[in-house]
Structure formats: structure tokens, C-alpha cells
Amino acid sequence: MNKHTNTAWLVAVLSVVGIIYLLGPILTPFLIAAILAYIANPLVNKIEAIQCNSIAKKLSFKPSRTIATVLVLVLLFAVLTIILLIMIPLLQHEFVQLSQKIPAYLNTAKTSLEPWLQKNFGISTEIDPTQIQAILTENWKTTGNFAKNIALSLSSHGMTIIGWLGNVVLIPLVLFYLLVDWNILLQKISTLLPRSLIGKTQEIAADIDAVLAEFLRGQLTVMLLMSVFYATGLWLVGLEFALPIGILSGLLGFIPYLGFGLGLTLAAISGVLQYGNLNDLIPVLIVFGIGQLVESMALTPWLVGDRIGLHPLVVIFALMAGGQLFGFAGILLALPVSAAIAVGFRHAKQKYLSSHFYLG
Secondary structure (H helix, E strand, O other): OOHHHHHHHHHHHHHHHHHHHHOHHHHHHHHHHHHHHHHHHHHHHHHHOOOOOHHHHHHOOOOOHHHHHHHHHHHHHHHHHHHHHHHHHHHHHHHHHHHHHHHHHHHHHHHHHHHHHHHHHOOOOOOOHHHHHHHHHHHHHHHOOHHHHHHHHHHHOHHHHHHHHHHHHHHHHHHHHHHHHHHHHHHHHHHHOOOOOHHHHHHHHHHHHHHHHHHHHHHHHHHHHHHHHHHHHHHHOOOOOHHHHHHHHHHHHHOOOHHHHHHHHHHHHHHHHHHOOHHHHHHHHHHHHHHHHHHHHHHHHHHHOOOOOOOHHHHHHHHHHHHHHHOHHHHHHHHHHHHHHHHHHHHHHHHHHOOHHHHO
């Protein structure tokens, strides 16, 4: 590969990065759809390949790519609908209880924490639980008028809501077209590659696909299982807000130590306010301790493995850098791009270690 070719490739890569940066604000629905398409494509392929079913043989029926895509989208929509129908009432109930108990929690904190702060630091708090109760009650009555709130939201944040609704409609639409044409798109990309590079490119692409498949599908499963584990475990030990804390702890598990740390902090604060005794926090700590062991020693090695090859600090930096540069779209893209770069570095390292420059 000559100098001009290298320059052309560098310019092409920089141009793509620049375009992504400029289009960052509108890329989010497309990236979400692309990630979902990547995850769901194997299932579409399997449905499309159905030929052995006896009914299909009798009717000479083979599901087309479009029918397979529609079936997968219906399945995804059904799963999402069931989750929302279960989770929304539960979360609403939890948050209503929380708003009603905040004054009691503040009163507990005032009676137990204020003497300690006054004794050790000379600090006195000015918390009036009765006044806070009145404010919460007044606002809670106001929030009961859903029609009024919806009208106010539409008038003051109309464009934001329209944009959000547009994304809700756009994501399944883009997902449908991506799933229908996924294999065709890959073939077209392959035909555009230089013939001298196609072998190595396909090898690297296969490695990247293996890494991303193992990471994305495995990590989603780990997040779901850990959400169920934490919510169930905290409920069994009697923590009042087990459901939201457990779900948050599990869903944030894709960021190393954040889900565990934030969940433990919230559970500890909730437990102190609920029990008023540090000794009663021991079961909560045991739940998070067991959860961390199960996740790190069983679920993650089994479902995700070590193939992604990214240090936790690299993961945190990638998420922060992606969010800073491209917003939410950058957060979605950070880990897949980092995993792909890691695969590229591994291949570059192998080439370097076998080069004359390294061997001398």
C-alpha cells in the first residue's frame, strides 16, 4: 500500500468521524435501531431459514426475510409492552410511597443526625419536616390533574415532545429496514473493499463480530438477571424501595462498579432512614456482596467472558468521551467502537511482534 493510498484512507476515516460528529444530535434513533438490529439479526436469520417444519413442507412455505422481520418486531414489541405494563404501576406505587415518607425520613435524619453533627462539628440543621410535608402534599395534589399537566407540557415543551415522539416512531421504522436489508448491506460493503485487503478485513470483522456479539447479548442478559437478583434480594430482606433500587443497580451494571456502587449507596441511605439502626443494614450489605460475587465470578465470565478485552478504566473513559463528543449517541457507540479498536490493536500487535522491526 503506497503513501497516497494511506493518505486517502486517513482522509476517509477522518471525514466519517467528522460527519458523525456534525450529525451527532440526530444519530441517536439510528444508532439505537442499529444496535437492536445487530442483536436481533441472528433470530431473523433463523426464522428465515426455517424449511424443515412439516407444515411448511406441506404448504411449500418458507418465511421470507420481511415476514421474519415482522415476527421479530412483533415479539420485541410484545416483550416491551409486557415489561412496561408490569413495571410502570410498580414504580409508580414505589415513588408515591417515597413522596409520602420523605418527611418521616427527614424527621428521622434530624433527630438522629443533628445531635451528632452538633456534637462533632458544631453544625445545626434547619429542617422542618412539617413544612416539607405541606409542600409535598400541595404539589402531589397538583400532579393529580393529569390532563392539565399534559396540556402545560405540550404548550411549554411542544417541540421536545414532538422530537421524542418522532424518535419513538423512527426507531422501529429504521429497525425494520435494517433487519430486512442487513445481509444485503453487509454484502454491498464487502464488494466495495479493496480486493487486496478483503481477506484481512473479513478476518478482523469476524473477530469484532464475535466480541460485540458476546459482549452486547451477554451484557444485556447479565443486566436483566442482576436487576431481578437485586430487586428480589432487597425485597426479601425487607427494604421498602427494593424494586427501583434493584432495577437501577442491575441496569447500570454495564458501567464497571457504577451499578454496584450507586445501588449500594442508595440502599444504605434508604435502609438507615427506614431502620434507624446500622446493624439492620447487614442483610442489605450481604445482598450486594453476594450479587457482586455472582456477577463477577459466575454470570459475567459465563455470559460475557473476557473476549472484549477492555480494562474497566478504559470502559469508563470510553463512555465519558463518547458522551462528551456525541452526547447520548456517543454513549451508545462508545463500547462497540472501543471493542472494535481493541480488536484492531490486537491484530496490529500480532503483526508488530512478527515484523522485522521487532525481531531485529
